[in-house]
Amino acid sequence: MNICFVIDDMSTGGAQRVVSVLANEFAKQGHTVRILVWQDKENLSYELENGVKPVFLSKEIPAASTPLRNLLFKIKCRLNPAHADINEDLERYRRNSARVAAYFKKNPADVVFSFLLKSNILVGLSATRIPGKLVVAERNFPDRPLEAHIKELRNRAYAKADVCVFQTKEQAEAFPMEIQKKAVVIPNPVKDGLPAPFTGERRKSIVNYCGFKEHKNIPLLIDAFALVAGKHPDYNLELFGYGDEKPIKEKIAALGLADRVTMRPFLPDIHSEVKDAAMFVMSSDYEGMPNALIEAMAIGLPVISTDCKGGGAKALIRDHENGLLTPVGDVDALADAMSSYLEHPETAAKFAKEALKIKEELNLASICDRWQQLFRKRNP
Numbered sequence: 001m002n003i004c005f006v007i008d009d010m011s012t013g014g015a016q017r018v019v020s021v022l023a024n025e026f027a028k029q030g031h032t033v034r035i036l037v038w039q040d041k042e043n044l045s046y047e048l049e050n051g052v053k054p055v056f057l058s059k060e061i062p063a064a065s066t067p068l069r070n071l072l073f074k075i076k077c078r079l080n081p082a083h084a085d086i087n088e089d090l091e092r093y094r095r096n097s098a099r100v101a102a103y104f105k106k107n108p109a110d111v112v113f114s115f116l117l118k119s120n121i122l123v124g125l126s127a128t129r130i131p132g133k134l135v136v137a138e139r140n141f142p143d144r145p146l147e148a149h150i151k152e153l154r155n156r157a158y159a160k161a162d163v164c165v166f167q168t169k170e171q172a173e174a175f176p177m178e179i180q181k182k183a184v185v186i187p188n189p190v191k192d193g194l195p196a197p198f199t200g201e202r203r204k205s206i207v208n209y210c211g212f213k214e215h216k217n218i219p220l221l222i223d224a225f226a227l228v229a230g231k232h233p234d235y236n237l238e239l240f241g242y243g244d245e246k247p248i249k250e251k252i253a254a255l256g257l258a259d260r261v262t263m264r265p266f267l268p269d270i271h272s273e274v275k276d277a278a279m280f281v282m283s284s285d286y287e288g289m290p291n292a293l294i295e296a297m298a299i300g301l302p303v304i305s306t307d308c309k310g311g312g313a314k315a316l317i318r319d320h321e322n323g324l325l326t327p328v329g330d331v332d333a334l335a336d337a338m339s340s341y342l343e344h345p346e347t348a349a350k351f352a353k354e355a356l357k358i359k360e361e362l363n364l365a366s367i368c369d370r371w372q373q374l375f376r377k378r379n380p
Contacts, residue, residue: 002109002110003023003034003110004107005038006072007019007038007114007119009039010043013045014291014292015139016115017291018291020047020155021191033051034052034109037059038118054356057096061102062165064337076090079307091148093121093122097123102175104130108132108228109132112134120161122325123136123157123236125153125157134162136357138380140286141287142171143174143309155175158223163374165183165185166183166184167289168187170289170308170311171311187362188294190359190363191294192364197300197356202276203277205300206235206281208238208241209239209241210282213243215281215285215286216246217283217329219248220306220334221281224283224334225260227331228338229260237262238274268314271299275295279341281295281338282303283334285306285307286310287312288312289310289316290313290316292308297316297317297355298359302348302352303317304334306325306330323351323360331334
């Protein structure tokens with residue numbers, strides 16, 4: 001079987017991790033696997049094995065120079081300046097989808113798996129020119145803030161795919177019925193090679209690791225910790241991540257928590273670094289299927305999460321059984337949940353032990369098999 005993944009880039013991110021895991025596993029099973037990276041970013045954050053190598057669209061199908069079309073496009077924007085940004089987006093997708101189609105004309109695949117919004121739009125708009133089966137994978141909350149024309153392009157592209165993979169049922173239900181009819185729900189797998197659960201007295205740190213994006217709502221976590229800090233002066237908050245640190249640092253300083261909240265870069269061995277922490281807390285407004293939460297549960301950390309839109313947290317955490325869920329944006333509820341773990345460590349340990357079952361529920365072999373079932377019947 002000739003399989004090709006399409007993705008924006010292979011830098012740090014949940015979708016990139018899942019692509020690397022699936023690509024390695026499929027190659028191990030004897031399939032020919034490629035990863036088509038269409039943005040000019042050659043940074044690889046995840047290890048690729050078994051001969052899997054990324055292919056960069058810019059090297060395979062260079063952008064064509066079309067002076068006449070560029071001139072016509074500039075005239076169009078000047079005639080309709082109010083829609084210049086929209087026209088620019090549409091033209092960019094048109095150009096790149098044509099390049100993607102040209103790549104697959106030269107390099108056909110039996111199955112194309114596309115991950116992330118921009119890639120999904122590109123392959124979807126090229127669907128009639130891509131041989132083989134097309135599977136697009138939605139990796140975030142569909143109703144997150146997006147421009148209307150981008151949502152329209154996305155829905156049009158997804159409607160042309162053979163299969164649309166969602167991480168949760170809630171994600172699928174946010175789309176029109178023509179897309180829901182081709183929906184398959186597959187959660188993310190637990191990463192291989194995670195450290196064994198920690199046993200012993202936990203250090204007095206509350207942790208979070210993520211990309212510092214607005215929807216992660218790290219300020220909410222800091223506000224909640226500020227309420228906890230007075231009652232529990234021996235506990236600190238540790239934030240590991242990447243992205244825009246400035247507003248977070250300003251928030252920490254404004255609350256006078258510089259000596260209680262530390263920010264550190266995301267570490268390759270992050271799980272070994274945090275496995276003995278008091279708890280992992282996720283404060284997002286929306287998510288897809290949060291890998292950080294899956295991994296925290298799989299290494300035996302007591303976990304707390306907002307019941308964020310997208311359904312990922314709710315799909316993983318059974319409230320007051322293997323973790324705690326709090327309403328989105330509710331600082332008091334989040335602070336109370338954190339305090340309850342600190343004041344009742346036996347409950348935290350009990351929930352953490354139950355959370356470990358996620359390793360079996362989302363084991364790599366079974367999740368990869370569910371992806372394989374998408375093309376197994378068509379190509380036995």
